[in-house]
Amino acid sequence: SxxxxxxxxxxxxxxxxxxxxxxxxxxxxxxxxxxxxxxxxxxxxxxxxxxxxxxxxxxxxxxxxxxxxxxxxxxxxxxxxxxxxxxxxxxxxxxxxxxxxxxxxxxxxxxxxxxxxxxxxxxxxxxxxxxxxxxxxxPERQRDVLVRLKRFGLDEEALWRRFCEQYPGVTGREGYLAALRELAGRPDLVAQVSCLLHLADQVRWGLLRATEAWQISQSLLPGAGLEARPPAADTTAPQRAFPDLVAGRLNHLVWKHVAGSGPGAGK
Known part of the structure; x- marks a missing residue:
């Protein structure tokens, strides 16, 4: 009034x-x-x-x-x-x-x-x-990595399938999901994932070049020990590289959380 x-x-x-x-x-x-x-x-x-x-x-x-x-x-x-x-x-x-x-x-x-x-x-x-x-x-519900990844088609099942491809031989789906959900609410991860996904948005909108955004993305979610693949110059959707990067590094954190010392652990 x-x-x-x-x-x-x-x-x-x-x-x-x-x-x-x-x-x-x-x-x-x-x-x-x-x-x-x-x-x-x-x-x-x-x-x-x-x-x-x-x-x-x-x-x-x-x-x-x-x-x-x-x-x-x-x-x-x-x-x-x-x-x-x-x-x-x-x-x-x-x-x-x-x-x-x-x-x-x-x-x-x-x-x-x-x-x-x-x-x-x-x-x-x-x-x-x-x-x-x-x-x-x-805001509390939305403050979650899994919620932020939803629009990119990366739900729990999709991440689990990728996890099995990244770390063949590791079993224990329930343990994986429990660790994933626990990590998904960590404020530091939510903040870093949000930055990465917004880079994908800006590439899709034409505000940033994929190669430029990719260079910045390497400073986020560091130390995952993964060789992430940069967006190809001829791809029709270079922004997909960023949620894929998030999925790979998030799964690496889950693997460390669940398996501990190596891919064979946690069988």
Missing amino acids: FRDLRVLAVATGGVDHNGGRPGDPAAYYEENGRFFLFPGTINILLAINACLPPAALVKAVITATEAKSGALLELLVPSCYSEELATGSGTDGIIVASDPAAPLVLTDAGHHSKLGELIGLTVREAVKKALALETGCT
């Missing part, structure tokens, strides 16, 4: 199954009125105790949508369909209600207006609370 202006946002939130961003691979194809959706969506009801003309209402929708996307990006919510971060779900909705009889008339709801500021703050808070209540998506 500010002086006589009041802004209320009510939100529902779920993006664990269909979070994404524009340009992701499609989740469904509609034909003859038939289509199927994954569960989960973000719905926002925004109430403003002022009179907003149509143009200001449209601007309020834009500002609220940006605030919703900002909330997801601050939580590093992964897309379910690509290696990108999610900006919403494919079924999101928003309603903006204003009071045409209110004495207070506001003609702008953009970033630079006080109304826009209140919309941004209110929607961001509402969306984060909704995600926490609906799916448990909180």
